[in-house]
Every structure is written in structure tokens, then in C-alpha cells.
Amino acid sequence: MRHWLLRRTLQAALTLAVAVVLLFLLTHLLPGDPLAREGAGRPLTSVQREALQARYGLDRPLLEQLGTFVGGLARGDLGVSIEYGRPVVGLLAERLPATALLGGTVLVLNFTVGLWLGVRQAVRKGSAEDRWLTTLSLAGYATPSFWLGLVLAGIVGVRWHLLPPAGMRDPLIAGGTLAAAADVLRHLVLPALTLSLVSIAGTMRYQRNAMLETLRLPYIVTARAKGLSERQVIWRHGWRNALFPVLTLFGLWLPILVSGSVFVETVFAWPGLGSLAAAAVNGRDYPLLMGASVLVATIVIVASLLSDVAYAFLDPRVRLS
Amino acid sequence: MTRVLDVRDLRISFPVSGGRLHPVDGVSFSLDRGETLALVGESGCGKSLTSLALLRLVPEPGRIDAGSVIQLGDTDVLALRGEALRRIRGKRIGMIFQDPMTSLNPVFTVGDQIAEGVLAHLPVSKAEAWERARGLLDEVGISDSAARLRAYPHQLSGGMRQRVMIAIALSAEPEILVADEPTTALDVTVQAQILEVLDDLRRRRGMAVLLITHDLGIVAGRADRVAVMYAGQIVEEARTGDLFARPSHPYTQGLFASVPRITGPVTRLTPIRGTVPPPTAWPSGCRFRPRCPQAFDKSELPPELMTVGEGHRMRCWLAEGDGPIGMASVLPSHPERSEGGIP
Structure with a gap:
């Protein structure tokens, strides 16, 4: 077990290293010019351009730039954003909490409501409820998040004035911490709902299938034959086992959440990493784009490592081997 | 009891x-x-x-x-x-x-x-x-x-x-x-x-x-007792001793003939011909009829469980013969069995 954990961690580190190199190369392969927005609308003179290129190291060979980036990464320095003229680490740190709040909310909704609905569907397989939930979840899955976001913001936010359609805080709000928290919550509803609606379908589907597989197994018959209540049979004996495949999903699932949040944060002007990354792509802001990408890659790799560890911990067959 | x-x-x-x-x-x-x-x-x-x-x-x-x-x-x-x-x-x-x-x-x-x-x-x-x-x-x-x-x-x-x-x-x-x-x-x-x-x-x-x-x-x-099932029905039921001494239904006899014996004369194992049909293909009349070496015209009709001895019943028209007796005389005439004996 300890041996396995060590190997799995090393594997994660190696994955991250490969990801960093690939991201760097892909970022620099993007067509476009990181300096295009400099000069406030006037074309840069060749002297200005050369000075800026030297300042951001863009005149060096690509491999050397990669070396510089990796060296900085090791020291926790991700360079200076071309667009903002500030250290990338600071920019990311500012934006991380908003994304963590949005992503965390969506994740919690997925792993509570999504799993619960999936189990219900499996238990009531073939019923009208099952068929409706399948239809609805597939519709949600097929809906582009930016479109749904725009529609919700337009109808609920702009037309009905029920919830704020953009931003995270109302700058004019008065009152203490509680009022501020309530304000953030109100802003959170629409982006979180948008991302949840389009992502929960996958979780439900996955949980439904895993549960159907499990409910077919002989130990479920044993549990019933013992005289356990239906609730014990389904949740204790069934779901506990049907959770394993879904746990692995957690690792695979984060990237979808992150890329989804790029659109949703942009639509709702949510001040998170997603909208920052979108701006960085538009401006070809290499240092900022690299910083955001590496951060996301790290989160995804760590999450998948954690889900494997959780799996191993929950399954005695793995834990005790 | x-x-x-x-x-x-x-x-x-x-x-x-x-x-x-x-x-x-x-x-x-x-x-x-x-x-x-x-x-x-x-x-x-x-x-x-x-x-x-x-x-x-x-x-x-x-x-x-x-x-x-x-x-x-x-x-x-x-x-x-x-x-x-x-x-x-x-x-x-x-x-x-x-x-x-x-x-x-x-x-x-x-x-x-x-x-x-x-x-x-x-x-x-x-x-x-x-x-x-x-x-x-x-x-x-x-x-x-x-x-x-x-x-x-x-x-x-x-x-x-x-x-x-x-x-x-x-x-x-x-x-x-x-x-x-x-x-x-x-x-x-x-x-x-x-x-x-x-x-x-x-x-x-x-x-x-x-x-x-x-x-x-x-x-x-x-x-204490054995009930033999074939194609969704009990075809023979008896006290264990009776069943082993006088297996009466041709299916039960077939089961015994396909089990190797440690004691007694050495005989060739005779598997029951054919395979168990799935519920979709159960024949009318006696369900064992297509595989039965002793099937006869009456097997076209579905037999009920009939008594062939004390606490001994079977689902076969042969039971109608002269009571439980017929069985003993039926057994040796089992076609594959009579060829028995390993050379």
C-alpha cells in the first residue's frame, strides 16, 4: 500500500512535468502576438518592440524560455503579466477564491444531488421518473454552458430582476459581513446553476449505471434475504460499492468543470481564474496564460491523485493489499 | 412431525x-x-x-x-x-x-x-x-x-x-x-x-x-427425501433410500446412469441424450419426451404426479402400468444401458 502510494505520487509528478512542457509549447505555438495590445493603439516602433521583447525574454530561443519558466516555477515565480504588468502569482491568488467558490459549489451539487438522482434512477429503472430524468439530464448535457448562462442571465437577471446577472459583489451594498456574504450568495446562484445543470448529467448517468451494475450482484440478494430494509440494501450495500467508479470520475471530471467555468465566468463576469484565463488567451499574455494553465493542470492532477487515494482507502481489497 | x-x-x-x-x-x-x-x-x-x-x-x-x-x-x-x-x-x-x-x-x-x-x-x-x-x-x-x-x-x-x-x-x-x-x-x-x-x-x-x-x-x-426437477416441474419425489434403490422416472434413471459409481460392476457412463431445453422450447405433453428412451404414444399428453410406492411419486405415464413393479423390469431394458460393460 505504501509502495503503491509512493509510485502513484511519482507518477502524478511526472504527469505534471509533461503537462508543463506541453502547455508551454502549445501556448507559444498559438498564432498571434503577445505585444499586439501594447502601445495604446499606436503601432510600436521597432526599438520599443525590441525593448519589450527583451523585457519579457521573448527574444530568447524557445528552449531557453522554457528553462527560464521552469526555473521560475521551481522558485514559485511565474513571471510578470504582459497585460497587467504585475506578477502572475499575485493575479492568480486574487482570482483563485472566486473560482474555488464557484467550482466547489458545483462540485458539491454534483456529488450530492447528482449522485442521489442517479441512485434514484437506478432503483426506479424503467419508471416514468427514470425516463424523464434521463431526458432532462441529456438535454442539460447537450446544452452549451455559455448559451444557458446567457439565457438565465437575460431572463432571471435582466428581465425578472430576481438575481444579479453579473459580477460577484454589489459595490453599493451596505451592512456587515453577513450582508456581504448574502450578496455573494445571490451572485453565485446563476453561474453555479448554469455549470451544475450542464455537468450534473454526467454524474447522474455514471452513478445510475454503476448502481445498476451493483444492484445485479449476488450480495444484494444476500442483503435482502437477511431481512434488511430496502434503504439499507440500497444505500449501505448498494451505493457504498457503486460509489467507487464515481470516485474515479471525480478526477476525470474536474477538467470539464474548469473549462466550463472559462465560459461561464466570462458570461457572468465572475472574477475567477476562468475569466482571467480567457482574457489571457485573447491577449496572448504568455506568462499569465502559462500560470493559469499550470495551476489548473496541478489542481486536476492532484484531484485525480486524491480520488485514487480515497478509492484505495474506501475499498478494503485495495487498502489491505 | x-x-x-x-x-x-x-x-x-x-x-x-x-x-x-x-x-x-x-x-x-x-x-x-x-x-x-x-x-x-x-x-x-x-x-x-x-x-x-x-x-x-x-x-x-x-x-x-x-x-x-x-x-x-x-x-x-x-x-x-x-x-x-x-x-x-x-x-x-x-x-x-x-x-x-x-x-x-x-x-x-x-x-x-x-x-x-x-x-x-x-x-x-x-x-x-x-x-x-x-x-x-x-x-x-x-x-x-x-x-x-x-x-x-x-x-x-x-x-x-x-x-x-x-x-x-x-x-x-x-x-x-x-x-x-x-x-x-x-x-x-x-x-x-x-x-x-x-x-x-x-x-x-x-x-x-x-x-x-x-x-x-x-x-x-x-x-431424508429427494425431489427431482426437470423443466420447471418435479418429476419424481421419494425418500432418499427409495429413490436410490428404485429410480423410477426415466430422467432420474438417466441421472443415475450418468454418475460414475465406485462400487458395483463397472459399466460405461451413459449421458442423457440431448440437452435441457430452455423454457421457450418445452415440448407439449411430457417435457422429457424428446430425450426419453422409453417415450411412447401416451407421452404426447402431459402426465400428472402419480404414486408408484409409499411416499414415492413420479410424473410419468409408465407409472400407470402395473403399479410400482413395472419399474424394476423397465430398468434393465434401458437401451443404452444393456450395451454396458467396459470391454
């Missing part, structure tokens, strides 16, 4: 396009206190489905048809629902299944899975339930029971797992134990031990045992 279980005209049906199939089609048997009845047949004959029906565990979309009777003491099992049904599962009838690996939940300890059965039916505390679980492990012959309670199924051998299954089945002290092919998934050396444990428990607890098996070899010396 106290009758503890009475099954009459049990019919189980599954919907298929254009009608319903009856993989169990009119099965009747009874079980007295302290008695072992063996239900013998090949796979697909409906014996496992019959056993599941006793606890109303027939898998969806199967149904127990109206007109069937399952009488458990004074309880009409087919009238129960919800909580009342839950209370007979494990409490009145305990069940053991074929494969102890897949029938135990891999993520719970042995102690958990036994204590759970105790807690489902008996008014005891969790600690008492675990203490009972430990006692049950002792009773099924697992040494070092206190440590084994904390083991997970994958840490135990096949025989040990089946003992745990038996302990689970006993956890609420049922009056009937149903063992569905309890030794099929086990090594031959372990089979005898498990059967010994079952027999021992039956004697000590005065339980009735329904032993479901395809293996005539494990029936001798363990079961």
Missing part, C-alpha cells in the same frame, strides 16, 4: 414478447421440522428460482402467479408485503447461496455482515449482536472467531467464506435453512466439511433444510 413449509402449485412467470414463460410451473413440496429435502436438477430446471420464491426474491420482471401457495407455518407468504415480508426474510427462512465470494459484500467485515442480520430481527444492542456473531462463527467451525470477525471476505478461503454465509443465514435463528448449491463453488475436499456443518446444525437446532443441488452424489446419506 410438524409441517413448517408447504408449497403448492408454485408457478413463476416472466414476460416475453407474445406471452409469459413459466420457468417454474406447478411445483409442490413440503418440509417438516428437522427434515432435509433435496431439490435436485440440472441448471435451468427452475430449482434456484423456486428457492428464491420462498422469500419472494424472484428477480424482476418475474412474478409468482396467482393460485400459487407458499405456506410458512401459519403465514401465507404470498400475502405479505413491506415490513411483514422483511420480517420473515432471515428470521423464518435463512438462505445460503452458491458463490460465497460474490454473495458477501466486499466492503464490510464478516462481523458487520453477520451482526447486521442479528440486528435486523432481534432486539439486541450492537455489542450483543457482535457477541452473537462471534458465537455463530464458533458454531460453524471457524477458529479464532474474535479475530475473524474483523476480517474482510477477500481475506478468507472459499470454505471459510461459505461458513460465514451459513453464519449469516443463522443470524436470526430461522426455522428453515435454504441452501442453494452450497458447495458447487468449492473444492471437493471442502464440500464435505460444509455439508457436515449444515447437517450438524440441522440436528442441533432442529431446523428444516432445503438443499438445492445438481449433484446426486451429495444427496445420499444427507437428505
Whole structure:
């Protein structure tokens, strides 16, 4: 077990290293010019351009730039954003909490409501409820998040004035911490709902299938034959086992959440990493784009490592081997 | 003798396009206190489905048809629902299944899975339930029971797992134990031990045992009575001694002829020709007719169970002959058998 954990961690580190190199190369392969927005609308003179290129190291060979980036990464320095003229680490740190709040909310909704609905569907397989939930979840899955976001913001936010359609805080709000928290919550509803609606379908589907597989197994018959209540049979004996495949999903699932949040944060002007990354792509802001990408890659790799560890911990067959 | 279980005209049906199939089609048997009845047949004959029906565990979309009777003491099992049904599962009838690996939940300890059965039916505390679980492990012959309670199924051998299954089945002290092919998934050396444990428990607890098996070899010396099933019906039923001495139904005779004998003259094994038809292809009339070496014109009509001796009944028109006798004279004329003898 300890041996396995060590190997799995090393594997994660190696994955991250490969990801960093690939991201760097892909970022620099993007067509476009990181300096295009400099000069406030006037074309840069060749002297200005050369000075800026030297300042951001863009005149060096690509491999050397990669070396510089990796060296900085090791020291926790991700360079200076071309667009903002500030250290990338600071920019990311500012934006991380908003994304963590949005992503965390969506994740919690997925792993509570999504799993619960999936189990219900499996238990009531073939019923009208099952068929409706399948239809609805597939519709949600097929809906582009930016479109749904725009529609919700337009109808609920702009037309009905029920919830704020953009931003995270109302700058004019008065009152203490509680009022501020309530304000953030109100802003959170629409982006979180948008991302949840389009992502929960996958979780439900996955949980439904895993549960159907499990409910077919002989130990479920044993549990019933013992005289356990239906609730014990389904949740204790069934779901506990049907959770394993879904746990692995957690690792695979984060990237979808992150890329989804790029659109949703942009639509709702949510001040998170997603909208920052979108701006960085538009401006070809290499240092900022690299910083955001590496951060996301790290989160995804760590999450998948954690889900494997959780799996191993929950399954005695793995834990005790 | 106290009758503890009475099954009459049990019919189980599954919907298929254009009608319903009856993989169990009119099965009747009874079980007295302290008695072992063996239900013998090949796979697909409906014996496992019959056993599941006793606890109303027939898998969806199967149904127990109206007109069937399952009488458990004074309880009409087919009238129960919800909580009342839950209370007979494990409490009145305990069940053991074929494969102890897949029938135990891999993520719970042995102690958990036994204590759970105790807690489902008996008014005891969790600690008492675990203490009972430990006692049950002792009773099924697992040494070092206190440590084994904390083991997970994958840490135990096949025989040990089946003992745990038996302990689970006993956890609420049922009056009937149903063992569905309890030794099929086990090594031959372990089979005898498990059967010994079952027999021992039956004697000590005065339980009735329904032993479901395809293996005539494990029936001798363990079961009081045997019911042979073929294609969803009981085709012959007798006291074990009588059945082994005078197998009367051509199917039963065929089963015996295909089992190697250790004693007696050396003869060639004669398998029953053909294969068991699926419920979709059961012939009209006698269901064994296409494979029967003794089929005759009357086999076109479905036979009822007919008495051929004391407590000995069979579903075959040959029984109409001159009573039970005919059988002895029929046996040697078995066409394949008469050629017997290894050169």
C-alpha cells in the first residue's frame, strides 16, 4: 500500500512535468502576438518592440524560455503579466477564491444531488421518473454552458430582476459581513446553476449505471434475504460499492468543470481564474496564460491523485493489499 | 412431525414478447421440522428460482402467479408485503447461496455482515449482536472467531467464506435453512466439511433444510427425501433410500446412469441424450419426451404426479402400468444401458 502510494505520487509528478512542457509549447505555438495590445493603439516602433521583447525574454530561443519558466516555477515565480504588468502569482491568488467558490459549489451539487438522482434512477429503472430524468439530464448535457448562462442571465437577471446577472459583489451594498456574504450568495446562484445543470448529467448517468451494475450482484440478494430494509440494501450495500467508479470520475471530471467555468465566468463576469484565463488567451499574455494553465493542470492532477487515494482507502481489497 | 413449509402449485412467470414463460410451473413440496429435502436438477430446471420464491426474491420482471401457495407455518407468504415480508426474510427462512465470494459484500467485515442480520430481527444492542456473531462463527467451525470477525471476505478461503454465509443465514435463528448449491463453488475436499456443518446444525437446532443441488452424489446419506426437477416441474419425489434403490422416472434413471459409481460392476457412463431445453422450447405433453428412451404414444399428453410406492411419486405415464413393479423390469431394458460393460 505504501509502495503503491509512493509510485502513484511519482507518477502524478511526472504527469505534471509533461503537462508543463506541453502547455508551454502549445501556448507559444498559438498564432498571434503577445505585444499586439501594447502601445495604446499606436503601432510600436521597432526599438520599443525590441525593448519589450527583451523585457519579457521573448527574444530568447524557445528552449531557453522554457528553462527560464521552469526555473521560475521551481522558485514559485511565474513571471510578470504582459497585460497587467504585475506578477502572475499575485493575479492568480486574487482570482483563485472566486473560482474555488464557484467550482466547489458545483462540485458539491454534483456529488450530492447528482449522485442521489442517479441512485434514484437506478432503483426506479424503467419508471416514468427514470425516463424523464434521463431526458432532462441529456438535454442539460447537450446544452452549451455559455448559451444557458446567457439565457438565465437575460431572463432571471435582466428581465425578472430576481438575481444579479453579473459580477460577484454589489459595490453599493451596505451592512456587515453577513450582508456581504448574502450578496455573494445571490451572485453565485446563476453561474453555479448554469455549470451544475450542464455537468450534473454526467454524474447522474455514471452513478445510475454503476448502481445498476451493483444492484445485479449476488450480495444484494444476500442483503435482502437477511431481512434488511430496502434503504439499507440500497444505500449501505448498494451505493457504498457503486460509489467507487464515481470516485474515479471525480478526477476525470474536474477538467470539464474548469473549462466550463472559462465560459461561464466570462458570461457572468465572475472574477475567477476562468475569466482571467480567457482574457489571457485573447491577449496572448504568455506568462499569465502559462500560470493559469499550470495551476489548473496541478489542481486536476492532484484531484485525480486524491480520488485514487480515497478509492484505495474506501475499498478494503485495495487498502489491505 | 410438524409441517413448517408447504408449497403448492408454485408457478413463476416472466414476460416475453407474445406471452409469459413459466420457468417454474406447478411445483409442490413440503418440509417438516428437522427434515432435509433435496431439490435436485440440472441448471435451468427452475430449482434456484423456486428457492428464491420462498422469500419472494424472484428477480424482476418475474412474478409468482396467482393460485400459487407458499405456506410458512401459519403465514401465507404470498400475502405479505413491506415490513411483514422483511420480517420473515432471515428470521423464518435463512438462505445460503452458491458463490460465497460474490454473495458477501466486499466492503464490510464478516462481523458487520453477520451482526447486521442479528440486528435486523432481534432486539439486541450492537455489542450483543457482535457477541452473537462471534458465537455463530464458533458454531460453524471457524477458529479464532474474535479475530475473524474483523476480517474482510477477500481475506478468507472459499470454505471459510461459505461458513460465514451459513453464519449469516443463522443470524436470526430461522426455522428453515435454504441452501442453494452450497458447495458447487468449492473444492471437493471442502464440500464435505460444509455439508457436515449444515447437517450438524440441522440436528442441533432442529431446523428444516432445503438443499438445492445438481449433484446426486451429495444427496445420499444427507437428505431424508429427494425431489427431482426437470423443466420447471418435479418429476419424481421419494425418500432418499427409495429413490436410490428404485429410480423410477426415466430422467432420474438417466441421472443415475450418468454418475460414475465406485462400487458395483463397472459399466460405461451413459449421458442423457440431448440437452435441457430452455423454457421457450418445452415440448407439449411430457417435457422429457424428446430425450426419453422409453417415450411412447401416451407421452404426447402431459402426465400428472402419480404414486408408484409409499411416499414415492413420479410424473410419468409408465407409472400407470402395473403399479410400482413395472419399474424394476423397465430398468434393465434401458437401451443404452444393456450395451454396458467396459470391454
